[in-house]
Amino acid sequence: MSEFDVIVVGAGPAGASAAIKLASAKVNVLLVDRADPPGSKNVSGGVLWGDSLTQVAPDWEKGPVERYVEAKGVSFLTKDSRISLDFRSKKFGEYKSGYTVLRTKFDAWLAKKAKDSGVMLVSGVTVDKIAMKDGKAVGVEQGGETITSDAVILAEGANSRIAYDSGLKRKPTDRNTALGVKEIIKLPEKTITERFGLTSPKMGFASEFVLGFLEGGVRAGGFLYTNKESLSIGAVISMAELRKNNKTYSFNVIEQFKEHPFVAPLLEGGRVEEYSAHLVPEGGISADSLNGNGYMIAGDAAGFTFSNGLVLQGMNYAIVSGIVAAESFLEKKEKGIQAGANFANYTENLSKTFVMKDMMNFKGIDKLTWSKYVHQTLPSIAEEAMLNMFSENGQPKKHLYKILTKSMSSHEESKLGMAMELLKMLRRM
Amino acid sequence: MGLKIVVMIKQVPDSQEVVIDPVTFTLNRSAARNVINPADENAIEAALRIKDKLPDTHITVITMGPPFAETALLDAMARGVDDGLLVSDRAFAGADTYPTGLTLAATITKIGDVDMIFAGEESTDSSTGHVGPGVAEFLGIEQASYTSNSWIEDGYVYAERELEDGIETVKMKPPSLITVVTNANVPRNATLRMKIDAIRKGIKTWTLADIELKPEWVGLKGSPTVVKSMRTMNEKKREGKKFKAGEMDKFVDELVSKGILKL
Numbered sequence: 001m002s003e004f005d006v007i008v009v010g011a012g013p014a015g016a017s018a019a020i021k022l023a024s025a026k027v028n029v030l031l032v033d034r035a036d037p038p039g040s041k042n043v044s045g046g047v048l049w050g051d052s053l054t055q056v057a058p059d060w061e062k063g064p065v066e067r068y069v070e071a072k073g074v075s076f077l078t079k080d081s082r083i084s085l086d087f088r089s090k091k092f093g094e095y096k097s098g099y100t101v102l103r104t105k106f107d108a109w110l111a112k113k114a115k116d117s118g119v120m121l122v123s124g125v126t127v128d129k130i131a132m133k134d135g136k137a138v139g140v141e142q143g144g145e146t147i148t149s150d151a152v153i154l155a156e157g158a159n160s161r162i163a164y165d166s167g168l169k170r171k172p173t174d175r176n177t178a179l180g181v182k183e184i185i186k187l188p189e190k191t192i193t194e195r196f197g198l199t200s201p202k203m204g205f206a207s208e209f210v211l212g213f214l215e216g217g218v219r220a221g222g223f224l225y226t227n228k229e230s231l232s233i234g235a236v237i238s239m240a241e242l243r244k245n246n247k248t249y250s251f252n253v254i255e256q257f258k259e260h261p262f263v264a265p266l267l268e269g270g271r272v273e274e275y276s277a278h279l280v281p282e283g284g285i286s287a288d289s290l291n292g293n294g295y296m297i298a299g300d301a302a303g304f305t306f307s308n309g310l311v312l313q314g315m316n317y318a319i320v321s322g323i324v325a326a327e328s329f330l331e332k333k334e335k336g337i338q339a340g341a342n343f344a345n346y347t348e349n350l351s352k353t354f355v356m357k358d359m360m361n362f363k364g365i366d367k368l369t370w371s372k373y374v375h376q377t378l379p380s381i382a383e384e385a386m387l388n389m390f391s392e393n394g395q396p397k398k399h400l401y402k403i404l405t406k407s408m409s410s411h412e413e414s415k416l417g418m419a420m421e422l423l424k425m426l427r428r429m
Numbered sequence: 430m431g432l433k434i435v436v437m438i439k440q441v442p443d444s445q446e447v448v449i450d451p452v453t454f455t456l457n458r459s460a461a462r463n464v465i466n467p468a469d470e471n472a473i474e475a476a477l478r479i480k481d482k483l484p485d486t487h488i489t490v491i492t493m494g495p496p497f498a499e500t501a502l503l504d505a506m507a508r509g510v511d512d513g514l515l516v517s518d519r520a521f522a523g524a525d526t527y528p529t530g531l532t533l534a535a536t537i538t539k540i541g542d543v544d545m546i547f548a549g550e551e552s553t554d555s556s557t558g559h560v561g562p563g564v565a566e567f568l569g570i571e572q573a574s575y576t577s578n579s580w581i582e583d584g585y586v587y588a589e590r591e592l593e594d595g596i597e598t599v600k601m602k603p604p605s606l607i608t609v610v611t612n613a614n615v616p617r618n619a620t621l622r623m624k625i626d627a628i629r630k631g632i633k634t635w636t637l638a639d640i641e642l643k644p645e646w647v648g649l650k651g652s653p654t655v656v657k658s659m660r661t662m663n664e665k666k667r668e669g670k671k672f673k674a675g676e677m678d679k680f681v682d683e684l685v686s687k688g689i690l691k692l
């Protein structure tokens with residue numbers, strides 16, 4: 001007999017959701033997190049998109065959330081300009097957007113929820129590895145001791161040391177990892193509401209930025225989100241970019257972003273309260289197999305993040321995959337589970353959800369998000385076109401098409417090549 | 430029967446995360462996570478080292494505090510302490526160091542037959558250093574404060590006290606009380622196995638009724654301290670000028686012109 005039905009490693013959104021789902025079905029669950037309190041080392045931008053959390057925590061919207069995103073932006077930054085799309089809608093509500101969250105608060109709230117629903121929560125210990133016997137996961141090892149369980153849900157996040165050490169996942173290449181750096185900047189609630197033109201203190205703004213202006217042509221994506229009384233600002237830089245430009249440091253990137261002439265005024269008067277850095281999985285599913293004998297891999301540990309330059313999502317995928325892992329265990333349990341059973345049903349169940357569908361449909365999107373077209377060519381064409389369109393130099397006006405083709409021809413690439421690239425981009429998004 | 434030890438611990442807000450409210454001057458504890466007072470971690474470790482040598486020693490860790498202080502007790506149990514006891518009652522609210530000591534002394538009396546009591550040198554959130562010695566006085570037993578090492582030999586308690594001009598070794602008859610300095614030792618880590626066992630075992634809780642003290646002796650009512658006024662010290666803004674490497678001459682000139690440096 002195993003000591004626990006399920007051991008969940010990692011109390012981020014994936015692990016906590018899985019544990020709550022299991023405990024609500026009277027399953028004997030151990031949830032372990034290396035941080036104390038859980039979540040104190042976790043980083044997101046972060047907007048939690050959608051409402052998947054309702055399945056395990058129906059009252060979450062009244063809990064650890066900051067502002068509801070009513071305004072979503074995308075901006076391209078060149079050295080002197082900011083070209084933005086700023087979409088605000090009263091229809092967000094009918095159409096779900098998301099809430100900004102602060103992970104330290106959010107994760108602690110979710111972990112407490114898990115504890116209250118009957119999960120045994122242990123924080124402040126790092127699990128060493130999955131305990132394997134005859135090719136089956138039979139529990140976890142820590143400090144030379146084994147704690148046994150019928151199944152293990154691995155939700156250890158992007159830096160999946162256990163998955164690597166247990167041979168469940170290949171070591172990441174530069175292509176499947178990016179580095180995220182983030183600061184939390186304190187500002188009064190009223191200042192934020194006014195500065196971002198929000199309709200109430202409960203409403204928020206979230207924007208991604210394509211940082212095409214960085215020193216040395218480094219390509220990175222930025223984000224700026226509004227919390228109740230602070231801003232979350234950060235940048236995501238691919239490892240390949242960091243490696244290629246050996247003079248690039250992640251803190252340089254965020255500094256340049258903050259100092260941009262059309263970003264700095266948004267931060268005016270704020271005080272940096274927190275600084276953090278974290279890995280972001282890129283390029284889709286990273287685990288060799290999402291399930292095996294006695295185990296399932298959920299969340300970032302499996303590589304479930306989505307970023308296309310317009311949005312950066314991961315928490316929603318983590319939550320859904322955690323819940324599906326729990327349901328897959330329950331499915332097996334109903335049929336009378338054996339320790340170390342194979343959870344092929346997890347991969348099957350997951351493929352019916354948007355998690356797997358998005359991973360498949362948007363495979364290779366990272367090539368686009370880090371492309372020179374997105375970062376430099378397009379923004380500079382747009383900048384030139386806008387300057388021509390919105391300035392008055394005592395010259396007769398030109399048609400937009402003429403302006404665009406003229407700006408395009410100043411680039412080395414052929415017009416046809418650019419048009420093709422644009423089409424490819426639109427299809428990938 | 431083996432030795433019976435009590436370790437007194439206090440849960441405090443993590444000092445790195447505490448902010449002082451500029452208006453009310455009180456500590457904003459809600460922003461900070463709660464941890465075991467650092468010196469108390471050393472006190473726990475000192476007790477565990479005695480148990481390492483004398484395995485039939487029984488250690489109880491006690492705290493007077495709110496219900497959420499349970500986590501501090503479980504943390505101590507996960508490191509090898511046998512029992513955790515929370516002394517918690519609304520009547521204790523607002524206690525200064527005098528009723529805190531009295532409450533803890535009454536708890537220890539109630540536990541009974543205790544040979545050694547360990548405490549930290551002081552807490553990080555009030556840092557009076559009153560409570561340990563206070564408890565010894567209430568119990569009328571011998572004590573050694575600011576110790577960095579302690580052991581049992583021939584039925585006596587030995588402790589090394591860290592003084593400004595050296596180390597003093599004292600020999601005491603049990604029961605006796607020892608306060609331990611911060612960083613006296615390296616506290617051991619708890620394993621997952623021990624954390625699980627501690628959670629399964631759980632803590633015990635006593636209220637005012639269990640320790641047989643009168644309500645007017647504890648909490649705010651039993652506190653002789655009156656706070657007359659408080660103020661915070663504001664940081665002075667300095668000019669803060671930066672000089673780049675290679676600007677040594679400019680830097681020196683500036684210092685001379687300001688009269689800071691005389692050539």
Ligand SMILES: Cc1cc2nc3c(=O)[nH]c(=O)nc-3n(C[C@H](O)[C@H](O)[C@H](O)COP(=O)(O)OP(=O)(O)OC[C@H]3O[C@@H](n4cnc5c(N)ncnc54)[C@H](O)[C@@H]3O)c2cc1C
Pocket residue numbers: 009010011012013014015032033034035038039041042043044045046047048049125126127128155156157158161162180181182234235236277278279280298299300301304305312313314315316318
């Ligand atoms: C800068 C940045 C911005 C982002 N912005 C967004 C955003 O706006 N919206 C969004 O949806 N997503 C965003 N993401 C992605 C999102 O943060 C992740 O996808 C999400 O946190 C994944 O959840 P998880 O539960 O899988 O992993 P995590 O949240 O990383 O949780 C893993 C947990 O496992 C624990 N753990 C790890 N190893 C062990 C071990 N050996 N033993 C015990 N415990 C262990 C950790 O302490 C941690 O609590 C962002 C990420 C970054 C870095």
Ligand SMILES: Cc1cc2nc3c(=O)[nH]c(=O)nc-3n(C[C@H](O)[C@H](O)[C@H](O)COP(=O)(O)OP(=O)(O)OC[C@H]3O[C@@H](n4cnc5c(N)ncnc54)[C@H](O)[C@@H]3O)c2cc1C
Pocket residue numbers: 437438439466468469472491492493494522523524525526527529530533547548549550551552553554555556557558559560561654656
């Ligand atoms: C003037 C004054 C006013 C105060 N007013 C209030 C108030 O209104 N409300 C309030 O809640 N608190 C109040 N306190 C704080 C609280 O009562 C004290 O923190 C408590 O008496 C311990 O004092 P200390 O933190 O200075 O501990 P120290 O004497 O510095 O602690 C030394 C050691 O004693 C032990 N110890 C200390 N406290 C405990 C405990 N509670 N349980 C177990 N062991 C312990 C630990 O081993 C600790 O390392 C006040 C303190 C002072 C000095």
